[in-house]
Amino acid sequence: MVYTQFIDGALTTGSNRETWINYNPAYNTPLEEVCQANEEDIEAAVHSSAKAFRIWRAKTGAERGRVLTKAAHILRSRLEKIALLETQDVGKPISESLAVDVSSAADALEYFGGIAASIHGEYVDLKNAFGYTRPEPLGICAGIGAWNYPIQIAAWKAAPALACGNSMIFKPSELTPVTALELAKAFMEAGAPPGLFNVVQGDGRVGAMLVNHPSIAKISLTGSVSTGKKIFAGAASQLKKVTLELGGKSPLIIFEDADIHNAVSAAMLANFYTQGEVCSNGTRVFVHRQIFNSFLTQLKERTEKIRLGEPADPDTQMGALISKAHMEKITRFINSGKSSGATLLTGGFQPEKDFKGRDISSGNFLAPAIFTDCDDSMEICKEEIFGPVLSVLSFDSEEEVIERANNTPYGLSAGVFTNDIKRGHRVIHQLQAGTCWINNYNITPIELPFGGFKQSGQGRENSLAAIQYYTQLKSVYVELGNVESPY
């Protein structure tokens, strides 16, 4: 099957002859051939997006909200089909794509569909005059996605953009081109004007075309820090608005009074969910020295029970990494950890068989790895690995752990486990991270802002906070008296 662009309400292979093969990470077998967009396709997408924008911005918030809400229902009605597509494309377990990926995309559409009618400005009383503000849409927004949560990322960008009256051109990661098309179809069936949500396919070259296109008002990226810097620089030449959701090396701090079972659960969720390919992962697990050994014993025991294997099996808990190249990158990090003196407590190897004895040797599977005897200066404790590799570090005092946790150029997330309510808040307030949890980890409800401090990003996704990143404020002064003039 040839996978395509979705432009002006219809699938099209576009005008380019260049294609690439998209693989299923569980077997490294081809899934489909995908057409790379060229400049002509981008022009067609921009033209249709501009047309849709004129129609869409003239609608009331309630009308826009209705379309988003209907699209959410359509996604939910196709939950199993889309979840399977996502699992085949990303390699993540079907249990995850059923429970999280498609539903969180639908949650975003419902949430922003629900508030579309309430987006409003302010009235300001002035002497003999009044003023008001109008949050107006930006125009055509471009969304550029990463490969770990393809449909969720597409919906997290599209939902607030469309609720605010913008149109969107979305480019999925070249490694996961499939489910953004399902979102585009859902919007069309829900009554969106053709072109409101176009999908163009391709690698960074297509992303760069979107960044440089003068008719595109805003870029929202989910991706790596290095791509974020390129996009920020590219957008600067035209002073475009940007939202950047980038990577991290987040701390998870476990104090001696924490509930250890819960803390171990959170550390596993913070490192092994989606094979560890999550930007907000708490990959530096700081454990108070008093509970270090018992924490480690439980962590090792439970990690070794993770059911790794065939992603489409509902019993599977961990699937395949996105690509062979990514698996090799993670393996290099594991070797770096070993050679720098850390102890690999468990995992870090490529299993031949899965938990039901099936041959998985052709896929990108890696047993979840735990490193101990770590030092903050080791590469594995400083660089984002984006795979199932957890480093455990011990600490003695609150002051010390806060300083060590903050000693990173990243600032996406942080977690604290303690039963002392005062300490929980006190510590969280001192951590340099945009998305934090007390006594849990990696929970990202649509109602709360998501985004990073420092080099982990710009702007926020989700929640009411997202509205300001998809609108521009117009101030209107209305005179009720005479014009006072010195002339």
Ligand code: TXE
């Ligand atoms: O990122 P890339 P990947 C981060 C995390 C991880 C990385 C993996 O740090 O290491 O992303 O995702 C497009 N101009 N997060 O490898 O390479 C590219 O085609 C314009 C953080 O996909 O940065 C793809 O669509 N676009 C996170 C997208 O950018 C360009 C969640 C990302 O690619 C481009 C997931 C260019 N010059 C991953 N070059 C979070 N914060 O939520 C590439 N692209």
